[in-house]
Amino acid sequence: MQTIAINEFKARLSEYLNKLEKTRLPLYITRHGKIVAKLVPYEKETAWEEAKERLAGSVLAYEGETDPVGETDWELLDDPD
Template sequence: MSIHVSKSQFKAKALEFFRQIESTGESVIITDHGIPTLEIKPFKQANADPFDALRDTVLRYDAPTDPVGEDDWDANQ
């Protein structure tokens, strides 16, 4: 759950909010006249290789150069 604070509250206690975000991992939503305008949340390092998510998902691929026909798809049955 995130905390909602006004711009003026955030300005006065910014370092306190930063420490809170670092320790709890929860985000802080900054509002302007009650309307959310900014979200501050902990930084998460992205995967270095986008193919890591796909690694080991292909179980078997016998003939990669053979043409694929309509009868070869399981989804059509």
């Protein structure tokens, strides 16, 4: 686990971002010895994750949570693309 003080991270931001990109390992940023942030490398989201994010919160009400799911709904779940 690599930790770095926030003031050093701020002064050498570009260097640490390059290192993060190369190593793909998280970087923990500390303030007064306590971890305050975790910086992780970016990973492109899959189409399925993007779709879930777009649909999050789109169901305003669902009254029949125990009702059977329709066949077309199951087909959509089988093929997220």
